Amino acid sequence: MPVIPDEFLDLMAEKFRMLADPTRLAILRALMAGERSVGQVVEETARNQANVSKHLKMLAEAGLVSRRKEGLQVFYKIDDPLVERLCHLVCETIVEEAREGMDRRRALLDGWGGEGRSRG
Template structure:
């Protein structure tokens, strides 16, 4: 028996994996280069187990991959195209801020 994956559900799962400020920050860090978990912990106000859990969520979604070198685990971004989507999100934020500012300015007239 073949199970059909709902494409909207599949997309929602990817978006859920991104839906945390720390995971978004991790993506930006991995855009630059492959990083060791220990390097990533230094930039986040969280312990290594919390950062590892966030990275695991991203890995399960297929967004990052990892490799082990000795005792260290290194992560790299598998889908840099997601950063373009985040750039689009920034455009929406700017548009919303401008709209809010316009409302404030109208109220002051």
Template sequence: MKSQSSQSQEVVQQVAEYFSILGEPMRLRILNLLRDGEKCVQDLVIETATSQANVSKHLKVMLQAGILNRRTEGTSAYYSVADELIFDLCNLVCVRIADRIEQQARRFRDFSLAGKR
């Protein structure tokens, strides 16, 4: 039987791994492209302007993490987002970053105005 401490460490490790998956810019670009629905690998290659090997590598990581779904049709693989909640998480982060940028802009404007007195 696992101790509470080792269970907590396991949970923290899994959460950290999930966030590390989202810490890769190309994966965020792919998720954004999948926001409007499923796409085949070739479409993602064209829209990201990168190699098929690179796109496939990132798709595999997100598929294994349960972030994406995959289906095949003939020789093509199609990917879609498995849990739309991922977009809520990304939106929360974007709003926080935008707030910080706006605060920084206000400080710059205030500083600029202070210098003109």
């Protein structure tokens, strides 16, 4: 378990910052299915074009996605294997927390074991 060096903190924070916005996550989610043009991403994310374009630029500059131009269109795709892994990790955690929350509520209703644990 190596200790994280000081000089890494800023770089790490920058990576995380890229993922710390719902619009960017929506964009990345769209790109997880494969390469997409800006227009396609705009459709799938239901955000306006300028907004998507700006976020795509940020993601590209951070090295998370790559750009390819073809005629009028520009295609982006995920270029950092880290992205999907991080997203899925966090996603799973949220699912788990949601389930824990549900379990806790149900346990309260049921009375925490002991008396009458009938479930019907």
